[in-house]
Amino acid sequence: MIKFASPLRALIPVLVVLLLLALVPLMSPSNRFLSLAISAGINIIALYGLSVLFGQTGILSMGHAALVGVGAYTAALLARDFDIGFWGSIPVAGVMAAIVAAVIGIPSLRVSGHHFVIMTFAFGQLLTIILTNGGEYTGAATGLDMQQPVTMFGIALDPLERFYLLVIAFVTISAVASWAIINSSYGRTLRAIRENEKLAAALGINVGRHKIGAFIVSGVFAGVSGVLLAYFLRHISPGQFASFPSIYLALMVMIGGARLLLGPLAGGILVSFLPEVLNLDPVQSRILYGVCLIAVILFLPNGLIAGIADGWAWLVKVSKRAQASGDAREATR
Amino acid sequence: MDILLQQILNGLSIASVITLIAVGVTLIFGLTGIINFAHGEFLMVGSIVTWLAVSNGLPFPVALILGVLAVALMGFVLERAIFRFTLERPTNGFIVSLGLIVVLQHIVILFWNANQKSIPRPLTTVWEVGGVRIASVRVMVILMTIAVVAMTYVMITRSRYGRALRASVEDRDTAALMGIPVRRYITGVFVLGSALAGLGGGLLIALFPITPFTGGTMVMKGFAVALIGGLGNLTGAVAAGLILGIVEGFSAGYGFSEWTDAYSFGLMILVLLFRPHGLFGGTSGPKMA
Numbered sequence: 221m222i223k224f225a226s227p228l229r230a231l232i233p234v235l236v237v238l239l240l241l242a243l244v245p246l247m248s249p250s251n252r253f254l255s256l257a258i259s260a261g262i263n264i265i266a267l268y269g270l271s272v273l274f275g276q277t278g279i280l281s282m283g284h285a286a287l288v289g290v291g292a293y294t295a296a297l298l299a300r301d302f303d304i305g306f307w308g309s310i311p312v313a314g315v316m317a318a319i320v321a322a323v324i325g326i327p328s329l330r331v332s333g334h335h336f337v338i339m340t341f342a343f344g345q346l347l348t349i350i351l352t353n354g355g356e357y358t359g360a361a362t363g364l365d366m367q368q369p370v371t372m373f374g375i376a377l378d379p380l381e382r383f384y385l386l387v388i389a390f391v392t393i394s395a396v397a398s399w400a401i402i403n404s405s406y407g408r409t410l411r412a413i414r415e416n417e418k419l420a421a422a423l424g425i426n427v428g429r430h431k432i433g434a435f436i437v438s439g440v441f442a443g444v445s446g447v448l449l450a451y452f453l454r455h456i457s458p459g460q461f462a463s464f465p466s467i468y469l470a471l472m473v474m475i476g477g478a479r480l481l482l483g484p485l486a487g488g489i490l491v492s493f494l495p496e497v498l499n500l501d502p503v504q505s506r507i508l509y510g511v512c513l514i515a516v517i518l519f520l521p522n523g524l525i526a527g528i529a530d531g532w533a534w535l536v537k538v539s540k541r542a543q544a545s546g547d548a549r550e551a552t553r
Numbered sequence: 554m555d556i557l558l559q560q561i562l563n564g565l566s567i568a569s570v571i572t573l574i575a576v577g578v579t580l581i582f583g584l585t586g587i588i589n590f591a592h593g594e595f596l597m598v599g600s601i602v603t604w605l606a607v608s609n610g611l612p613f614p615v616a617l618i619l620g621v622l623a624v625a626l627m628g629f630v631l632e633r634a635i636f637r638f639t640l641e642r643p644t645n646g647f648i649v650s651l652g653l654i655v656v657l658q659h660i661v662i663l664f665w666n667a668n669q670k671s672i673p674r675p676l677t678t679v680w681e682v683g684g685v686r687i688a689s690v691r692v693m694v695i696l697m698t699i700a701v702v703a704m705t706y707v708m709i710t711r712s713r714y715g716r717a718l719r720a721s722v723e724d725r726d727t728a729a730l731m732g733i734p735v736r737r738y739i740t741g742v743f744v745l746g747s748a749l750a751g752l753g754g755g756l757l758i759a760l761f762p763i764t765p766f767t768g769g770t771m772v773m774k775g776f777a778v779a780l781i782g783g784l785g786n787l788t789g790a791v792a793a794g795l796i797l798g799i800v801e802g803f804s805a806g807y808g809f810s811e812w813t814d815a816y817s818f819g820l821m822i823l824v825l826l827f828r829p830h831g832l833f834g835g836t837s838g839p840k841m842a
Contacts, residue, residue: 280644282651327826335825337647338588338776345773346818353812463769467651474648506659513652517645518638 227403230481231396237485238392245381254380260492261387262448267473267484268391268398269441275479276407277434278414282337283324283344284469287439289461290317291446293351296364296456309447317443318436320347325435344466351458366454387448391485394441399481401437410434464506471513477526558685560802566691566760568798569698570596573753574775575782575790576702577746580709582776583785584722585739587636587646591653593772595747599624599754600763601661604670613675617755621748628747632740640739654769661765671762694756701752705745706787718742722785770814777821782833789833 244257266288274280281287291313298304298312328339401407412420413427421427450456468491476487491512495505520527574596581587589595599620606616631653639646678689709715721728721735729735757763757771778797782789800816 280648282647327822337644338780339822339825341590342773342777342818342822346815346822349812349815349818353815464655467655470648470651503659503663506655507663510652510654510656510659514635514649514656517649517652518635 227399231399234395234399234481234485235392237482238388238395241388245384251380254384256492256496258380258384258387258452259449260488261384261391262445262452263469263472263492264391264484264488265387265394265445265448266442266469267476267488268394269438269445270469270473271479271484272398272401272407272410272441273434273438274473275477275483276402276410276414277431279431279435280337280470281340281435281438282466282470283340283342283347284438284442285461285463285465286344286347287317287321287442288446288449288465288469289347289351289456289458290320290439291443292450292456292461293364293446294443295447295450296366299366300364306447306451310444313443313447314440315443317439317446321436321439321442322432325432341463341466344461345463348458348462351461364456366450366456383452387452390444390448394444395481395485398441398484402481406430406433467513468509471509471516474513474516477520480526480529483526561799562685562687562691564799564802565795566694566798567801568795569694570753570757570760571771571774571778571798572702572791572794573698573749573756574771575778575794576705576787577749577753578772578775579779579782579784579786579790580705580742580749581746582779583783584718584742586640586643587632587650587739587743588643589636589650589653589743589746590647590772590776591650591657591768592746592750592775593768593770594654594657595624595628595750595768596754596757596771597661597763597765597768598627598657599751600758600767601665601670601754601765602751603755603758604672604763605665607672613672613759616672617752620755621751624751624754625744625748628744628750629740632743636743637736637739658765658768665765667765669762669764670758672758675759690759694760697752697756701749702787702791705749709787714738714741773814773821774817777817780821781824783830786833792833 241257245254249257266284270281270284294313294316295306295309298309304312324340324343328336328343409420409425409430412423412425413430417427449460453460472487472491473484474487475490476483476485491509494508495502498505498508500508574592577595578589578592581589581592602623603613603616603620606619607613611619635649635653636646639649674688674690676689676693680687680689709718717728717733718738718741720731721733721738725735753771754763757767774797778793779790781797782791782793797817797820804812804816
């Protein structure tokens with residue numbers, strides 16, 4: 221495993237990668253590429269929240285897409301009923317998703333361990349059903365349309381290149397936020413819970429409250445990513461927040477690895493672009509996702525990036541040993 | 554009154570399929586600790602195999618047996634290849650099973666497209682008793698479920714193997730020291746549960762058309778019933794399956810059909826909150842280290 225001597229060292233590679241990604245529009249990429257990159261970026265924002273929950277606290281939410289959906293529907297309803305635009309929706313959606321996360325989290329933590337995962341899954345499904353049966357208000361199964369433009373200082377951000385930069389900015393903010401949480405005393409508390417719940421409780425840490433707190437924090441990220449999703453797609457429907465998107469998010473966080481700051485970024489990009497690179501149709505790519513998820517869980521439980529790092533460390537060790545034994549042979553000769 | 558009886562009968566036949574899944578889930582989850590959400594996809598594969606066999610001219614009983622055998626074999630392979638590596642960390646098993654859902658669904662779509670699939674009803678007789686139309690195919694489903702669940706019950710509670718199995722749930726290490734091949738029992742339970750899912754699938758397609766996505770809602774109902782009844786508690790699973798099936802039958806019959814899928818989730822959440830061990834008490838899963 222990589223040990224971080226200084227917390228800043230963890231942040232710098234992420235910022236460098238994001239800076240490089242922000243330069244992509246200069247190479248005049250195709251619209252298809254940009255759309256893929258934008259949806260990857262929107263997922264990555266939610267992933268940073270999920271990585272705080274899963275990577276630090278060790279509890280996984282399998283209904284996270286539902287929280288993204290809360291954000292997206294908040295944005296759509298605010299725009300329709302109150303004429304509140306993009307910037308107004310961001311804080312409201314964050315708060316709404318946090319409230320829903322609290323509503324799910326407080327009762328769910330009464331049940332322990334793996335039941336919690338089932339609960340999040342069930343709540344996610346329940347929310348989809350509620351949205352589908354919401355009638356006129358939630359637009360039922362067809363969902364809602366969005367018309368409001370996104371502007372900043374009078375500049376329209378709707379063209380794909382600009383929206384891409386906006387998403388990159390939000391990814392940067394969420395990466396920094398998640399880094400700040402991980403390196404705060406709060407993050408240490410969460411890790412203590414992950415490593416040994418009983419010991420943490422014995423040390424006077426309120427385990428339940430911190431778990432709910434982590435879930436709420438991850439909900440805020442999900443809510444914000446939902447707003448971006450709604451304004452990017454311009455149309456949202458319950459199906460987008462059902463069980464498969466939740467599995468998809470979990471797959472991304474699993475593949476990238478939740479404990480490293482680079483993990484969500486890598487997972488989001490890999491999972492979004494892999495089908496495009498391999499030229500797979502949606503059915504095949506979903507099979508590939510499923511197989512990847514199983515393979516990652518079985519072989520690389522810490523995620524791909526950590527797996528590569530471990531593999532590299534092992535290779536270095538082996539080559540050093542080989543060199544050492546070679547040297548020894550030289551010496552005896 | 555006629556409508557009421559009719560709905561009870563319809564509810565019972567749906568409840569049968571749900572009970573078959575729930576019994577599988579309650580055995581696998583309650584006795585081995587494997588949280589297999591792909592159990593619904595096992596059922597769907599059972600339906601597909603039955604459909605394939607019937608479409609190729611085989612009689613329904615043969616097709617049903619083929620479906621059960623195919624799913625049992627699939628369960629064996631998956632347990633040996635995947636789930637046994639997740640025994641120590643049930644959450645990993647759960648995530649793996651979510652991956653399996655996606656894989657199985659889309660493999661079926663890849664080969665046999667995503668459209669509805671149905672077979673001609675294996676029994677077409679309909680009895681009319683006092684204004685209530687009793688379709689013999691529904692009666693067949695109910696009777697087969699009763700027979701199979703009763704057999705499973707006797708096996709688990711009365712036989713030597715069942716006793717050994719329950720002992721290994723109670724205390725894996727001691728059971729192993731007593732010479733019980735615990736790992737082999739886990740595989741056995743997984744295969745048994747899979748076979749039940751295959752049977753449920755074969756019976757389901759005799760009642761309704763299915764799609765590759767049928768498994769998703771069915772498994773949630775199965776888990777809901779298993780958790781409501783108490784994990785590992787067969788009687789509880791049967792009772793809860795009956796309750797859910799009849800509630801769903803009623804609500805569909807009286808015009809709340811769009812909410813049917815929500816009941817299982819809602820009920821499950823409530824039971825997990827207030828009676829984490831289920832209404833009838835259960836193992837709440839084997840004791841994890």
